[in-house]
Amino acid sequence: MASRKATAAKGKGRPAARVEKAQLELVQVEPAPARRGGARTTKAAPAAAPRRARARPEPEPELLPAIEPAAEAEEAPEAPKAPRRRATAEQMASKQREISISEFFTKNRHLLGFDNPSKALLTTIKEAVDNSLDACEEAGILPEITIEVRDLGLESTEAEEPAPKRAGGAVPPAPKAELTKGEGRFVVVIEDNGPGIVKAQAPKIFGKLLYGSKFHRLKQSRGQQGIGISAAAMYGQLTTGRPIRVTSRTGKGKPAHFFEIQIDTRKNNPVVTEDRQLDEWHQEHGTRVELEIVANWQAGQRFVNRYVEHTALSNPHATVHYLRPRQQLLTFPRATEELPKEAVEIKPHPHGVELGALMLMAAESKARDVRGFLQSGFSRVSGQVADEIVKRAAFKGRVRPRDLGEDRTLAEKLHRAIGATKIMNPPTNCLSPIGDELMKRGLISFLNVVETEGPEADEQLDLDQATKKKASRKEKAAKAAAPEVPDAPPEEGVEKIKGHNYFIATVTRPPKVYRGNPFQVEVGLAYGGSWPADKPIELFRFANRVPLLFQRGACGTTEAIVKTDWRNYLLSQPKGSLPVGPMALLVHIASVWVPFTSEAKEAVAHYPEIMREIQLAAQECGRKLAAHIRKKQHADYQAQRRGIFELYIQEVAQAIGKITGKSPEPIKREFLRLADRVTEAELAEVDAALEEQSKKLTKRPRRAENEDE
Amino acid sequence: MARLDAVSKQTAQKIEKLAETVVRSVKGGKNPFVEIPIRSLANVKFNEKRRLIELGSQRQKRYFFNVAMAKKFMQTFLVSDACKELIEGGKTTSIRDLYYITKHTIGDTKQNTFEEQDESDPIIEDLEVALDALREELHLFASRKGSMVGPITIRDTGDTIDLRRMGSGGWAVPSIVEENVIEFVRHEAKYILLIEKDAVWTRFNEDKFWKREKCIILQGGGQPPRGVRRLVQRLHSELKLPVYVLVDNDPWGFYIYSVMKQGSINLAYESMRMAVPDARFVGLSSFDKDKYKLPVNVAIRMDDGDNNRAKQMLAYPWFQAKQWQREIQEMVRSGLKFELEALSRRGISFITEEYLPRKLRDRDWLE
């Protein structure tokens, strides 16, 4: 990777734990011809023998390879003769061979986010955008990213516009081509102003699965498994037969290169079908990838919309342009010129290492003794700590790191000794949270953009719960028509966005550790404005700034929020559910290794340490919210009160005037004057009481918080 | 009628004073209020010595600058203003009428000064206690019901009326029976009989019971209205006539008697003028079913409401006398209640010819 700030991070001192884990995926599928397709196979991969090549995928969302009926996928046709002994080792050996990457992909596409054409669309965009953001961050460039989706169905009809129609005198209106309904061919383009990719690397990055720079290191980044962009390229190739097209330039003086890269699905190797130097390119540096894929824009756009919106929200330093078929360009301008703090790469912490990984690391270690191995391979292991661990392991005789790699019993001893030794927490400079101030600015610009959408676009912004949101849009319209309520006095934390007042509160927790992995939780909320008051809150989940759009119910984040008692913060909350109220809640987990529940990276695992941090952050935000709600209720009450008095003063003055035989006007004036004074005095009193109350609330020891810090 | 003028003048002045106090507070920068004795069970006590339910000393300040009170404060002055106008114009009207007089829309809102009569009636009662003025002195009256006959001649707003010559309907008791309206001219009655029900009273009138027994008979159509109670109280205190009460044998009947005797909770502030602590309960007693051989099939089964009410009564301080406890307990025990009409099983005039004469002769009553 040709980066400005990035240090060469490849090859050396690789904490191989993760590698092994991912490789296991491949190995597991290896007994390929197994009749039932292996443990991981789902409905998606019956791997039936004679695979037809399809010119175009059938309407059903299943995707089967469009090219290359993989030879090795063919099953041994006839059953063994011997009724009892079904296959000899030799027979089996004849079937054992390397699995093709295309087959692996086909069988596991649901794990990689390519389950169906709607989701594949999102995953493709996501992989490319995540890469662009990661690359910019690493290179210290403020990202400007363009995301474009083109409907090829639309373009072909427009292109094929028959000439004869134009021939006959009066020009008949050109029949407007329709957006592709359901599945069809689309082109996804992602362009960034990042560091670019050196010519020699491009083929492997885009034409080889499981090739990346981020897998072998402990550092907070978006990409994690290195499955990334080449999987999207593979998907495109399998569904449309078209290679990925890449344009990249690494700097001003350097030429831009254009590639078309295919994947040799047998060997998992790139095949460059086109490679030329461009005379000019509008980006000084950056990368543009174009993928032709079978997608379902109609069904999938809501996810893409949400992904783009939320990516803009969690990356306030990025400018994102979003171009969709038949729609105006939507731009999310950056909310800050400040780059996120650079995440530093760290060595693994001893408490996070698993036995297998420990053995692997030991085997690869160049250290002469265990002590040296521990000190060089892990963070926070001083000579003293290493001695303590070695002593505790109580090895008999001399043990070299290499021995640990081979002898499970020995390794187990060391593993136990590590667990029993008190070791300083890992350094946390490997984390790069959004930060409470930028989270706030992100929320503001997010609300600014999503609000400017026209009604049609609004419709398309319907997300997970399409019907729910639709109702709320209607409410929005109704609210917009209603007369404006007089402005409340400006309050700290309240932002006026598109005529609506939002209360915004954000909290960034200090870094914490789970299983030796540093992590940090951030929570932000936007309350009021045009969010519907009678619906469950919107929960926006993020991991390393990447929006999590699926499996909300399975996510530890959701559980932590549901288990927080929001009634303390003046929201209603049905038992076991998200709170109800006009609010969007953002939860971000930043970590060198976010524990996802599955490879699709859609839900965060339920680690108690993480859940606790989320709750603490939510509570902290909640307290700010409660103070705000109380203040607002109080202000509303004052206004209402004043109104009531003014209404009745007229009547009282009239009656008293008649009774006493005096003119009612001066009496009325006296009453009104007093109304001002009474209201003011009482306001001060109530304010004092409120402050007292919220102080108490802040001090009130809550069980979960007690034990903290 | 110089006296009327004096009372009216006084009441009007009270209203004026109330309004002026408010004006003064507002000028002085203070939240204006009206002080109102609390009219609820919590602020009512039974005065053992006087045997009356009396209002306690608890008072409530009704402020204008208080969201919960502002409307009622305003209403209090709308009613005050209307009453003052009535007094000064020498007119009297019903509380329903007053509701219409004071009801209007506020400013250009959709709100009314009063939404229901239920809202204005309690304001009137508040004003009565706040001013220590009777409803009559405010020139207001409640709905009228009740009739009376007997050997007595009265003067009603100047008209002399002989209550022996009132035909079958009797003289309709007005709402206001103060001295300035009703005067007693002469009489030869020996006692007063207050009957719960119109139908039973009609029996007594038709049988000329009052003529035979030389008594005044009244009915109040269930719970007697203020006019009837005030009149009974005046007849009792001014003419020194004993009072007998004849009601159904059920908790409601007991309650009617108890209100006549020591006043009601809601109008505790008027007990002095309304209640007759010496009033006697002549029937129907819970023990009459045996004494007068009433068959069970004329009884009515007590329901839950009846039972609850009876049990509450057992706790009333004015029902603590042993015979009263027995009386109520017997009703609860038997689970039966009887209407006065049940006596007709023994003959249509059994009540006037045998039952009541025997009760009085045997002094078979409760006090």
Ligand SMILES: Nc1ncnc2c1ncn2[C@@H]1O[C@H](COP(=O)(O)OP(=O)(O)O)[C@@H](O)[C@H]1O
């Ligand atoms: N737009 C880009 N600009 C610069 N480098 C890129 C870009 N896209 C991908 N890369 C490089 O290619 C590598 C492989 O990417 P990918 O296959 O998505 O895996 P991962 O992102 O998990 O590392 C990245 O680690 C990065 O070094």
Ligand SMILES: [Mg+2]
């Ligand atoms: Mg990636």
